[in-house]
Amino acid sequence: MDYEKDGAEIYRRSFATIRAEADLSGLPDDVAGAVVRMIHACGMTDLPADVRFDPAVVAAGRAALAAGAPILCDAKMVASGVTRSRLPADNAVLCLLDDPRTAPLARDLGTTRSAAAVELWRDRIEGAVVAVGNAPTTLFHLLERLDAGWPKPAAIIGLPVGFIGAAESKAELARDPRGVPFLTLLGRRGGSAMAVAALNAIADPKE
């Protein structure tokens, strides 16, 4: 079978195809870099129309990581996907969904484990990079805690996916990001691969 086997060439041609097809106008260069990787992760060049962002989000996330900030993830797939060699400060990448405190907290709070795990971020949230690639309840719970006066993360990558609460939680983030630089995708689409792609772009500008 005849197919491209050179990994570097596959990347180069992939990103060239994306930049030829996707309408990246209106995106700052660094945000466009993140969106190109998000497109690469899902195979759909029509994402830009649904992307919402603070122009400072990539710079803020990148500076935080350079200063050693942790990455707080809602799902193990997000945490496992971050390319460690792109991280500037051997940053911690944490998903606390399986922490033994999470299930009892979820019962006490009457919410999902994905939301309860946010409670365990409390001591690390200030200046952290948050990546939500799965659960709308994680994003909703975080916004509620910010409303309640929690310290602010450096950036929120808000990309929960699905049918119940995903579109609503992302619309709420875009409507009022509580002073936190953010990147999101309106609607049902999103997911762990897209969140990882955005994180990898923020961690390292190398395409």
Place this chain on the structure above:
Amino acid sequence: MDYEKDGAEIYRRSFATIRAEADLSGLPDDVAGAVVRMIHACGMTDLPADVRFDPAVVAAGRAALAAGAPILCDAKMVASGVTRSRLPADNAVLCLLDDPRTAPLARDLGTTRSAAAVELWRDRIEGAVVAVGNAPTTLFHLLERLDAGWPKPAAIIGLPVGFIGAAESKAELARDPRGVPFLTLLGRRGGSAMAVAALNAIADPKE
């Protein structure tokens, strides 16, 4: 903020929405179950038009897992996403991308690490469940090895994503699955979350 916080209810309403919106006619019940989970993982109800499958794929994969077969994955995100509690026989879930033999093999073979890792599947491929959620070269390389006479896996979940080789490798799988039950999605879409969703459905019929 007013949003659904009951995890079981979120699942129930999500799957009900998908079954109301997606055209699952023409899919056997067990394949429809896998496609519903794939839709759940990406937020897009239009997948069925691009799904291609062997009607036996879910049954074959499920029987293999019940008999203890390993799951061979192309990407760490796929391996990390499989819900261990759904596996019927505490099945091994393997991604050999970071095996120390992979990079030298890739150089020797003049291909990607994702393709070279397939070589390390040789002793476990017979009767295994293969899940490709990232790299077209993994799927192409596996098809080449099947053409060269390798033993057959029990099922191939072929869902590489992207712009260079993804559509082509999946079209080739659908055109000639080499006698292996398969599930794929034509075109550029796919990805690790979708592959995980299909695996989780095959592992356990529970919706």
